[in-house]
Amino acid sequence: MIRANPAVTSSLFSAARSSVRPSVRSYATAPSSGGSSNLPLWLGLGGIAGLGAYWGLGGLNGSPPKVSGKDVKEALSPTSVSGALSKEKFIDFKLKEVIPYNHDSSTFVFDIPDNAPSGLTLASAVVTKGSGDGPKDKDGKPVIRPYTPVTSPETKGHIDFLIKKYPGGAMTEHIHSLKPGDSLAIKGPIPKFPYKANEFEELGMIAGGTGITPMWQVIQAIANDKSDKTKVTLVYTNKSEADILLREKFDDLQKNDSRFKIVYGLDQLPKGFNGFTGYVTPEIISEHMPAPGKADKIKLFICGPPPQVEAISGGKGPKGSQGELKGLLADAGYQQDQIYKF
Numbered sequence: 001m002i003r004a005n006p007a008v009t010s011s012l013f014s015a016a017r018s019s020v021r022p023s024v025r026s027y028a029t030a031p032s033s034g035g036s037s038n039l040p041l042w043l044g045l046g047g048i049a050g051l052g053a054y055w056g057l058g059g060l061n062g063s064p065p066k067v068s069g070k071d072v073k074e075a076l077s078p079t080s081v082s083g084a085l086s087k088e089k090f091i092d093f094k095l096k097e098v099i100p101y102n103h104d105s106s107t108f109v110f111d112i113p114d115n116a117p118s119g120l121t122l123a124s125a126v127v128t129k130g131s132g133d134g135p136k137d138k139d140g141k142p143v144i145r146p147y148t149p150v151t152s153p154e155t156k157g158h159i160d161f162l163i164k165k166y167p168g169g170a171m172t173e174h175i176h177s178l179k180p181g182d183s184l185a186i187k188g189p190i191p192k193f194p195y196k197a198n199e200f201e202e203l204g205m206i207a208g209g210t211g212i213t214p215m216w217q218v219i220q221a222i223a224n225d226k227s228d229k230t231k232v233t234l235v236y237t238n239k240s241e242a243d244i245l246l247r248e249k250f251d252d253l254q255k256n257d258s259r260f261k262i263v264y265g266l267d268q269l270p271k272g273f274n275g276f277t278g279y280v281t282p283e284i285i286s287e288h289m290p291a292p293g294k295a296d297k298i299k300l301f302i303c304g305p306p307p308q309v310e311a312i313s314g315g316k317g318p319k320g321s322q323g324e325l326k327g328l329l330a331d332a333g334y335q336q337d338q339i340y341k342f
């Protein structure tokens with residue numbers, strides 16, 4: 001995952017937080033190290049996931065379900081109404097194309113036969129595991145990791161993922177080794193925030209690294225729906241300019257669609273780069289996020305590495321729950337129900 005870019009409330013906090021800056025970036029819900037256990041990751045998933053889903057999918061001992069060997073064609077049988085994905089079982093999807101994105105991330109395009117939809121909902125994630133001889137954890141159990149598709153629910157004929165590779169990362173080494181024609185087992189969707197057009201006047205989004213993918217799902221939906229009047233401000237932090245994902249999409253929206261404002265943050269700003277340097281601060285929040293006084297007319301979405309999420313909003317709670325609102329957003333006067341942590 002991405003290197004942490006945690007927010008700070010004060011120099012005291014800054015000092016404290018820099019000491020927890022991890023050597024690898026990861027979601028609040030991803031395994032922090034080792035990468036071998038699937039449990040922490042499942043504990044962090046919301047919607048149908050969380051501990052209940054971990055049990056539901058893998059039994060009390062956490063054993064992942066057996067891949068039935070049934071493929072996408074079967075999932076698209078006449079009894080399947082919503083699309084190629086199944087919430088009940090892993091289905092093998094064939095890799096159609098790999099499109100390199102930057103120095104460590106690529107877009108993986110998986111085929112859906114007969115130009116069918118995936119069955120994704122807005123917003124949702126999926127879980128993946130190796131098809132057949134995929135990566136295993138130290139106990140010999142298949143490694144399972146969640147990903148957020150970058151294709152919209154309306155996309156037909158393929159489902160795409162933008163995935164960053166970690167040296168030694170169990171799943172990302174595997175996915176990045178796949179060649180067109182190889183398969184990946186995918187299960188979902190795992191519902192996240194159920195976004196509806198015009199439910200809010202303004203959305204504020206704070207994302208770090210690959211935490212951008214759920215934001216992109218929502219942004220894409222708004223961009224494609226001209227009747228949606230919601231204004232969106234995205235604060236997106238990365239280590240360097242080269243790490244910014246989906247930048248061409250955001251720059252295009254910023255330029256051509258007045259509903260969107262994009263603010264980049266980098267560890268160090270290259271000459272002439274328009275953005276802020278360092279951590280998300282109270283000033284960044286008050287300058288760019290919709291004001292808390294706007295009550296239920298606004299919503300803030302947060303997704304990124306655990307120290308960043310912790311510092312900005314407090315981490316997620318047990319069993320995929322939202323957890324108590326803390327950190328910069330609590331200090332700034334936001335209420336719990338104004339915030340959603342992906």
Ligand SMILES: Cc1cc2nc3c(=O)[nH]c(=O)nc-3n(C[C@H](O)[C@H](O)[C@H](O)COP(=O)(O)OP(=O)(O)OC[C@H]3O[C@@H](n4cnc5c(N)ncnc54)[C@H](O)[C@@H]3O)c2cc1C
Pocket residue numbers: 001024026027029030031032033034035036044125143145146147148149161162163164165166167168169170171172173210213342
């Ligand atoms: C809801 C959700 C959606 C997500 N969506 C996306 C997405 O769209 N795109 C995306 O790229 N990611 C996404 N992620 C993150 C993804 O699920 C994985 O966590 C990530 O890809 C890393 O998985 P991995 O198995 O390769 O790494 P892991 O094996 O879990 O390891 C992570 C890191 O730890 C290091 N490591 C492994 N073992 C050790 C050890 N013993 N000691 C020290 N370090 C070690 C690895 O080298 C690696 O750098 C999402 C996560 C969540 C929770």
